[in-house]
Amino acid sequence: MNTDVTKFDDKIYQIDVHMEGKPQRMSCYYIDTSDPILIEVGPSNSFPYLISALESLGIQDIKRTAITHLHLDHVGGIGHLNEKYKENFVYVHELGLKHLPNPERLWKAVSDVYTEEWLKKNWGEIKPISLENIKSLNDGADLKLDSNRTLKALYSPGHAKHHYTFYDEHSGTLFMGDTLGLIYPHGDFVQPNLPPPDFNKETLFQTLDSFENLEINQLAIAHFGVHKKPHQLISEAKESIDNWIMFINNIEHLSDDEASAELVQWLTKNYESLDIDNETIKNYIGNGNFVMQINGIRNYLSKN
Numbered sequence: 001m002n003t004d005v006t007k008f009d010d011k012i013y014q015i016d017v018h019m020e021g022k023p024q025r026m027s028c029y030y031i032d033t034s035d036p037i038l039i040e041v042g043p044s045n046s047f048p049y050l051i052s053a054l055e056s057l058g059i060q061d062i063k064r065t066a067i068t069h070l071h072l073d074h075v076g077g078i079g080h081l082n083e084k085y086k087e088n089f090v091y092v093h094e095l096g097l098k099h100l101p102n103p104e105r106l107w108k109a110v111s112d113v114y115t116e117e118w119l120k121k122n123w124g125e126i127k128p129i130s131l132e133n134i135k136s137l138n139d140g141a142d143l144k145l146d147s148n149r150t151l152k153a154l155y156s157p158g159h160a161k162h163h164y165t166f167y168d169e170h171s172g173t174l175f176m177g178d179t180l181g182l183i184y185p186h187g188d189f190v191q192p193n194l195p196p197p198d199f200n201k202e203t204l205f206q207t208l209d210s211f212e213n214l215e216i217n218q219l220a221i222a223h224f225g226v227h228k229k230p231h232q233l234i235s236e237a238k239e240s241i242d243n244w245i246m247f248i249n250n251i252e253h254l255s256d257d258e259a260s261a262e263l264v265q266w267l268t269k270n271y272e273s274l275d276i277d278n279e280t281i282k283n284y285i286g287n288g289n290f291v292m293q294i295n296g297i298r299n300y301l302s303k304n
């Protein structure tokens with residue numbers, strides 16, 4: 001087991017895939033039951049980290065992968081994975097049937113936000129996979145893990161309309177993708193992640209509220225890692241999202257760039273007033289794309 005792997009349940013491993021070459025930015029998960037499954041692959045450039053972590057666990061073959069949503073930091077490396085493990089089936093929202101065999105639109109959607117040059121350098125080029133290797137998910141679908149354990153797929157729109165979360169009742173783990181937001185090292189608080197074109201507050205809150213009935217011991221999020229006190233984190237996330245929307249609504253006269261600068265300044269001040277140390281603040285602020293957050297919130301506000 002290499003240092004990028006953390007075991008947090010008798011059968012579940014968290015894998016740090018060093019997104020953008022940095023530790024603790026993107027986690028994938030591997031459930032090592034009799035019918036094992038990988039959750040998320042990360043971007044293309046993270047693929048060598050993913051493989052070396054899996055091999056350090058003695059895993060020589062991947063047969064099933066579940067993807068929370070079609071953003072390239074989660075699914076970008078899938079073509080590399082399927083090139084290596086030809087029988088791998090990918091469980092994903094039905095839009096994956098259209099986009100994963102022809103990923104040009106996914107690529108364009110992200111390169112319009114980040115630029116193509118940035119995307120190639122930081123997340124890497126993507127490869128298509130064949131239609132036969134894709135299985136579309138339904139809300140409530142049970143993926144068998146062993147004879148008395150399943151992973152339930154829960155349709156979870158709000159961050160993206162093609163988002164699923166995965167619930168392992170046995171360990172009380174909810175694999176959240178990006179539904180909660182971001183929690184970076186040394187912080188135990190959530191920073192919202194509300195990108196265009198799909199972010200919708202009411203939809204996202206409905207999704208988050210639907211988790212209240214589940215028995216959850218821990219949230220396994222993509223950016224980054226496993227966190228206890230799930231219900232507290234969910235209610236804090238909702239409060240932060242409300243605050244962000246209010247703040248951005250109040251600066252509607254500013255350009256996106258100006259509003260982004262204001263948001264960063266306001267957030268930094270908030271974090272400082274909570275006595276959060278400078279390194280943690282730097283991590284949260286430095287790793288955020290705040291113009292994208294402004295775009296996501298403004299796009300939502302324009303429709304309401």
Ligand SMILES: [Zn+2]
Binds near residue numbers: 071178
């Ligand atoms: Zn993400």
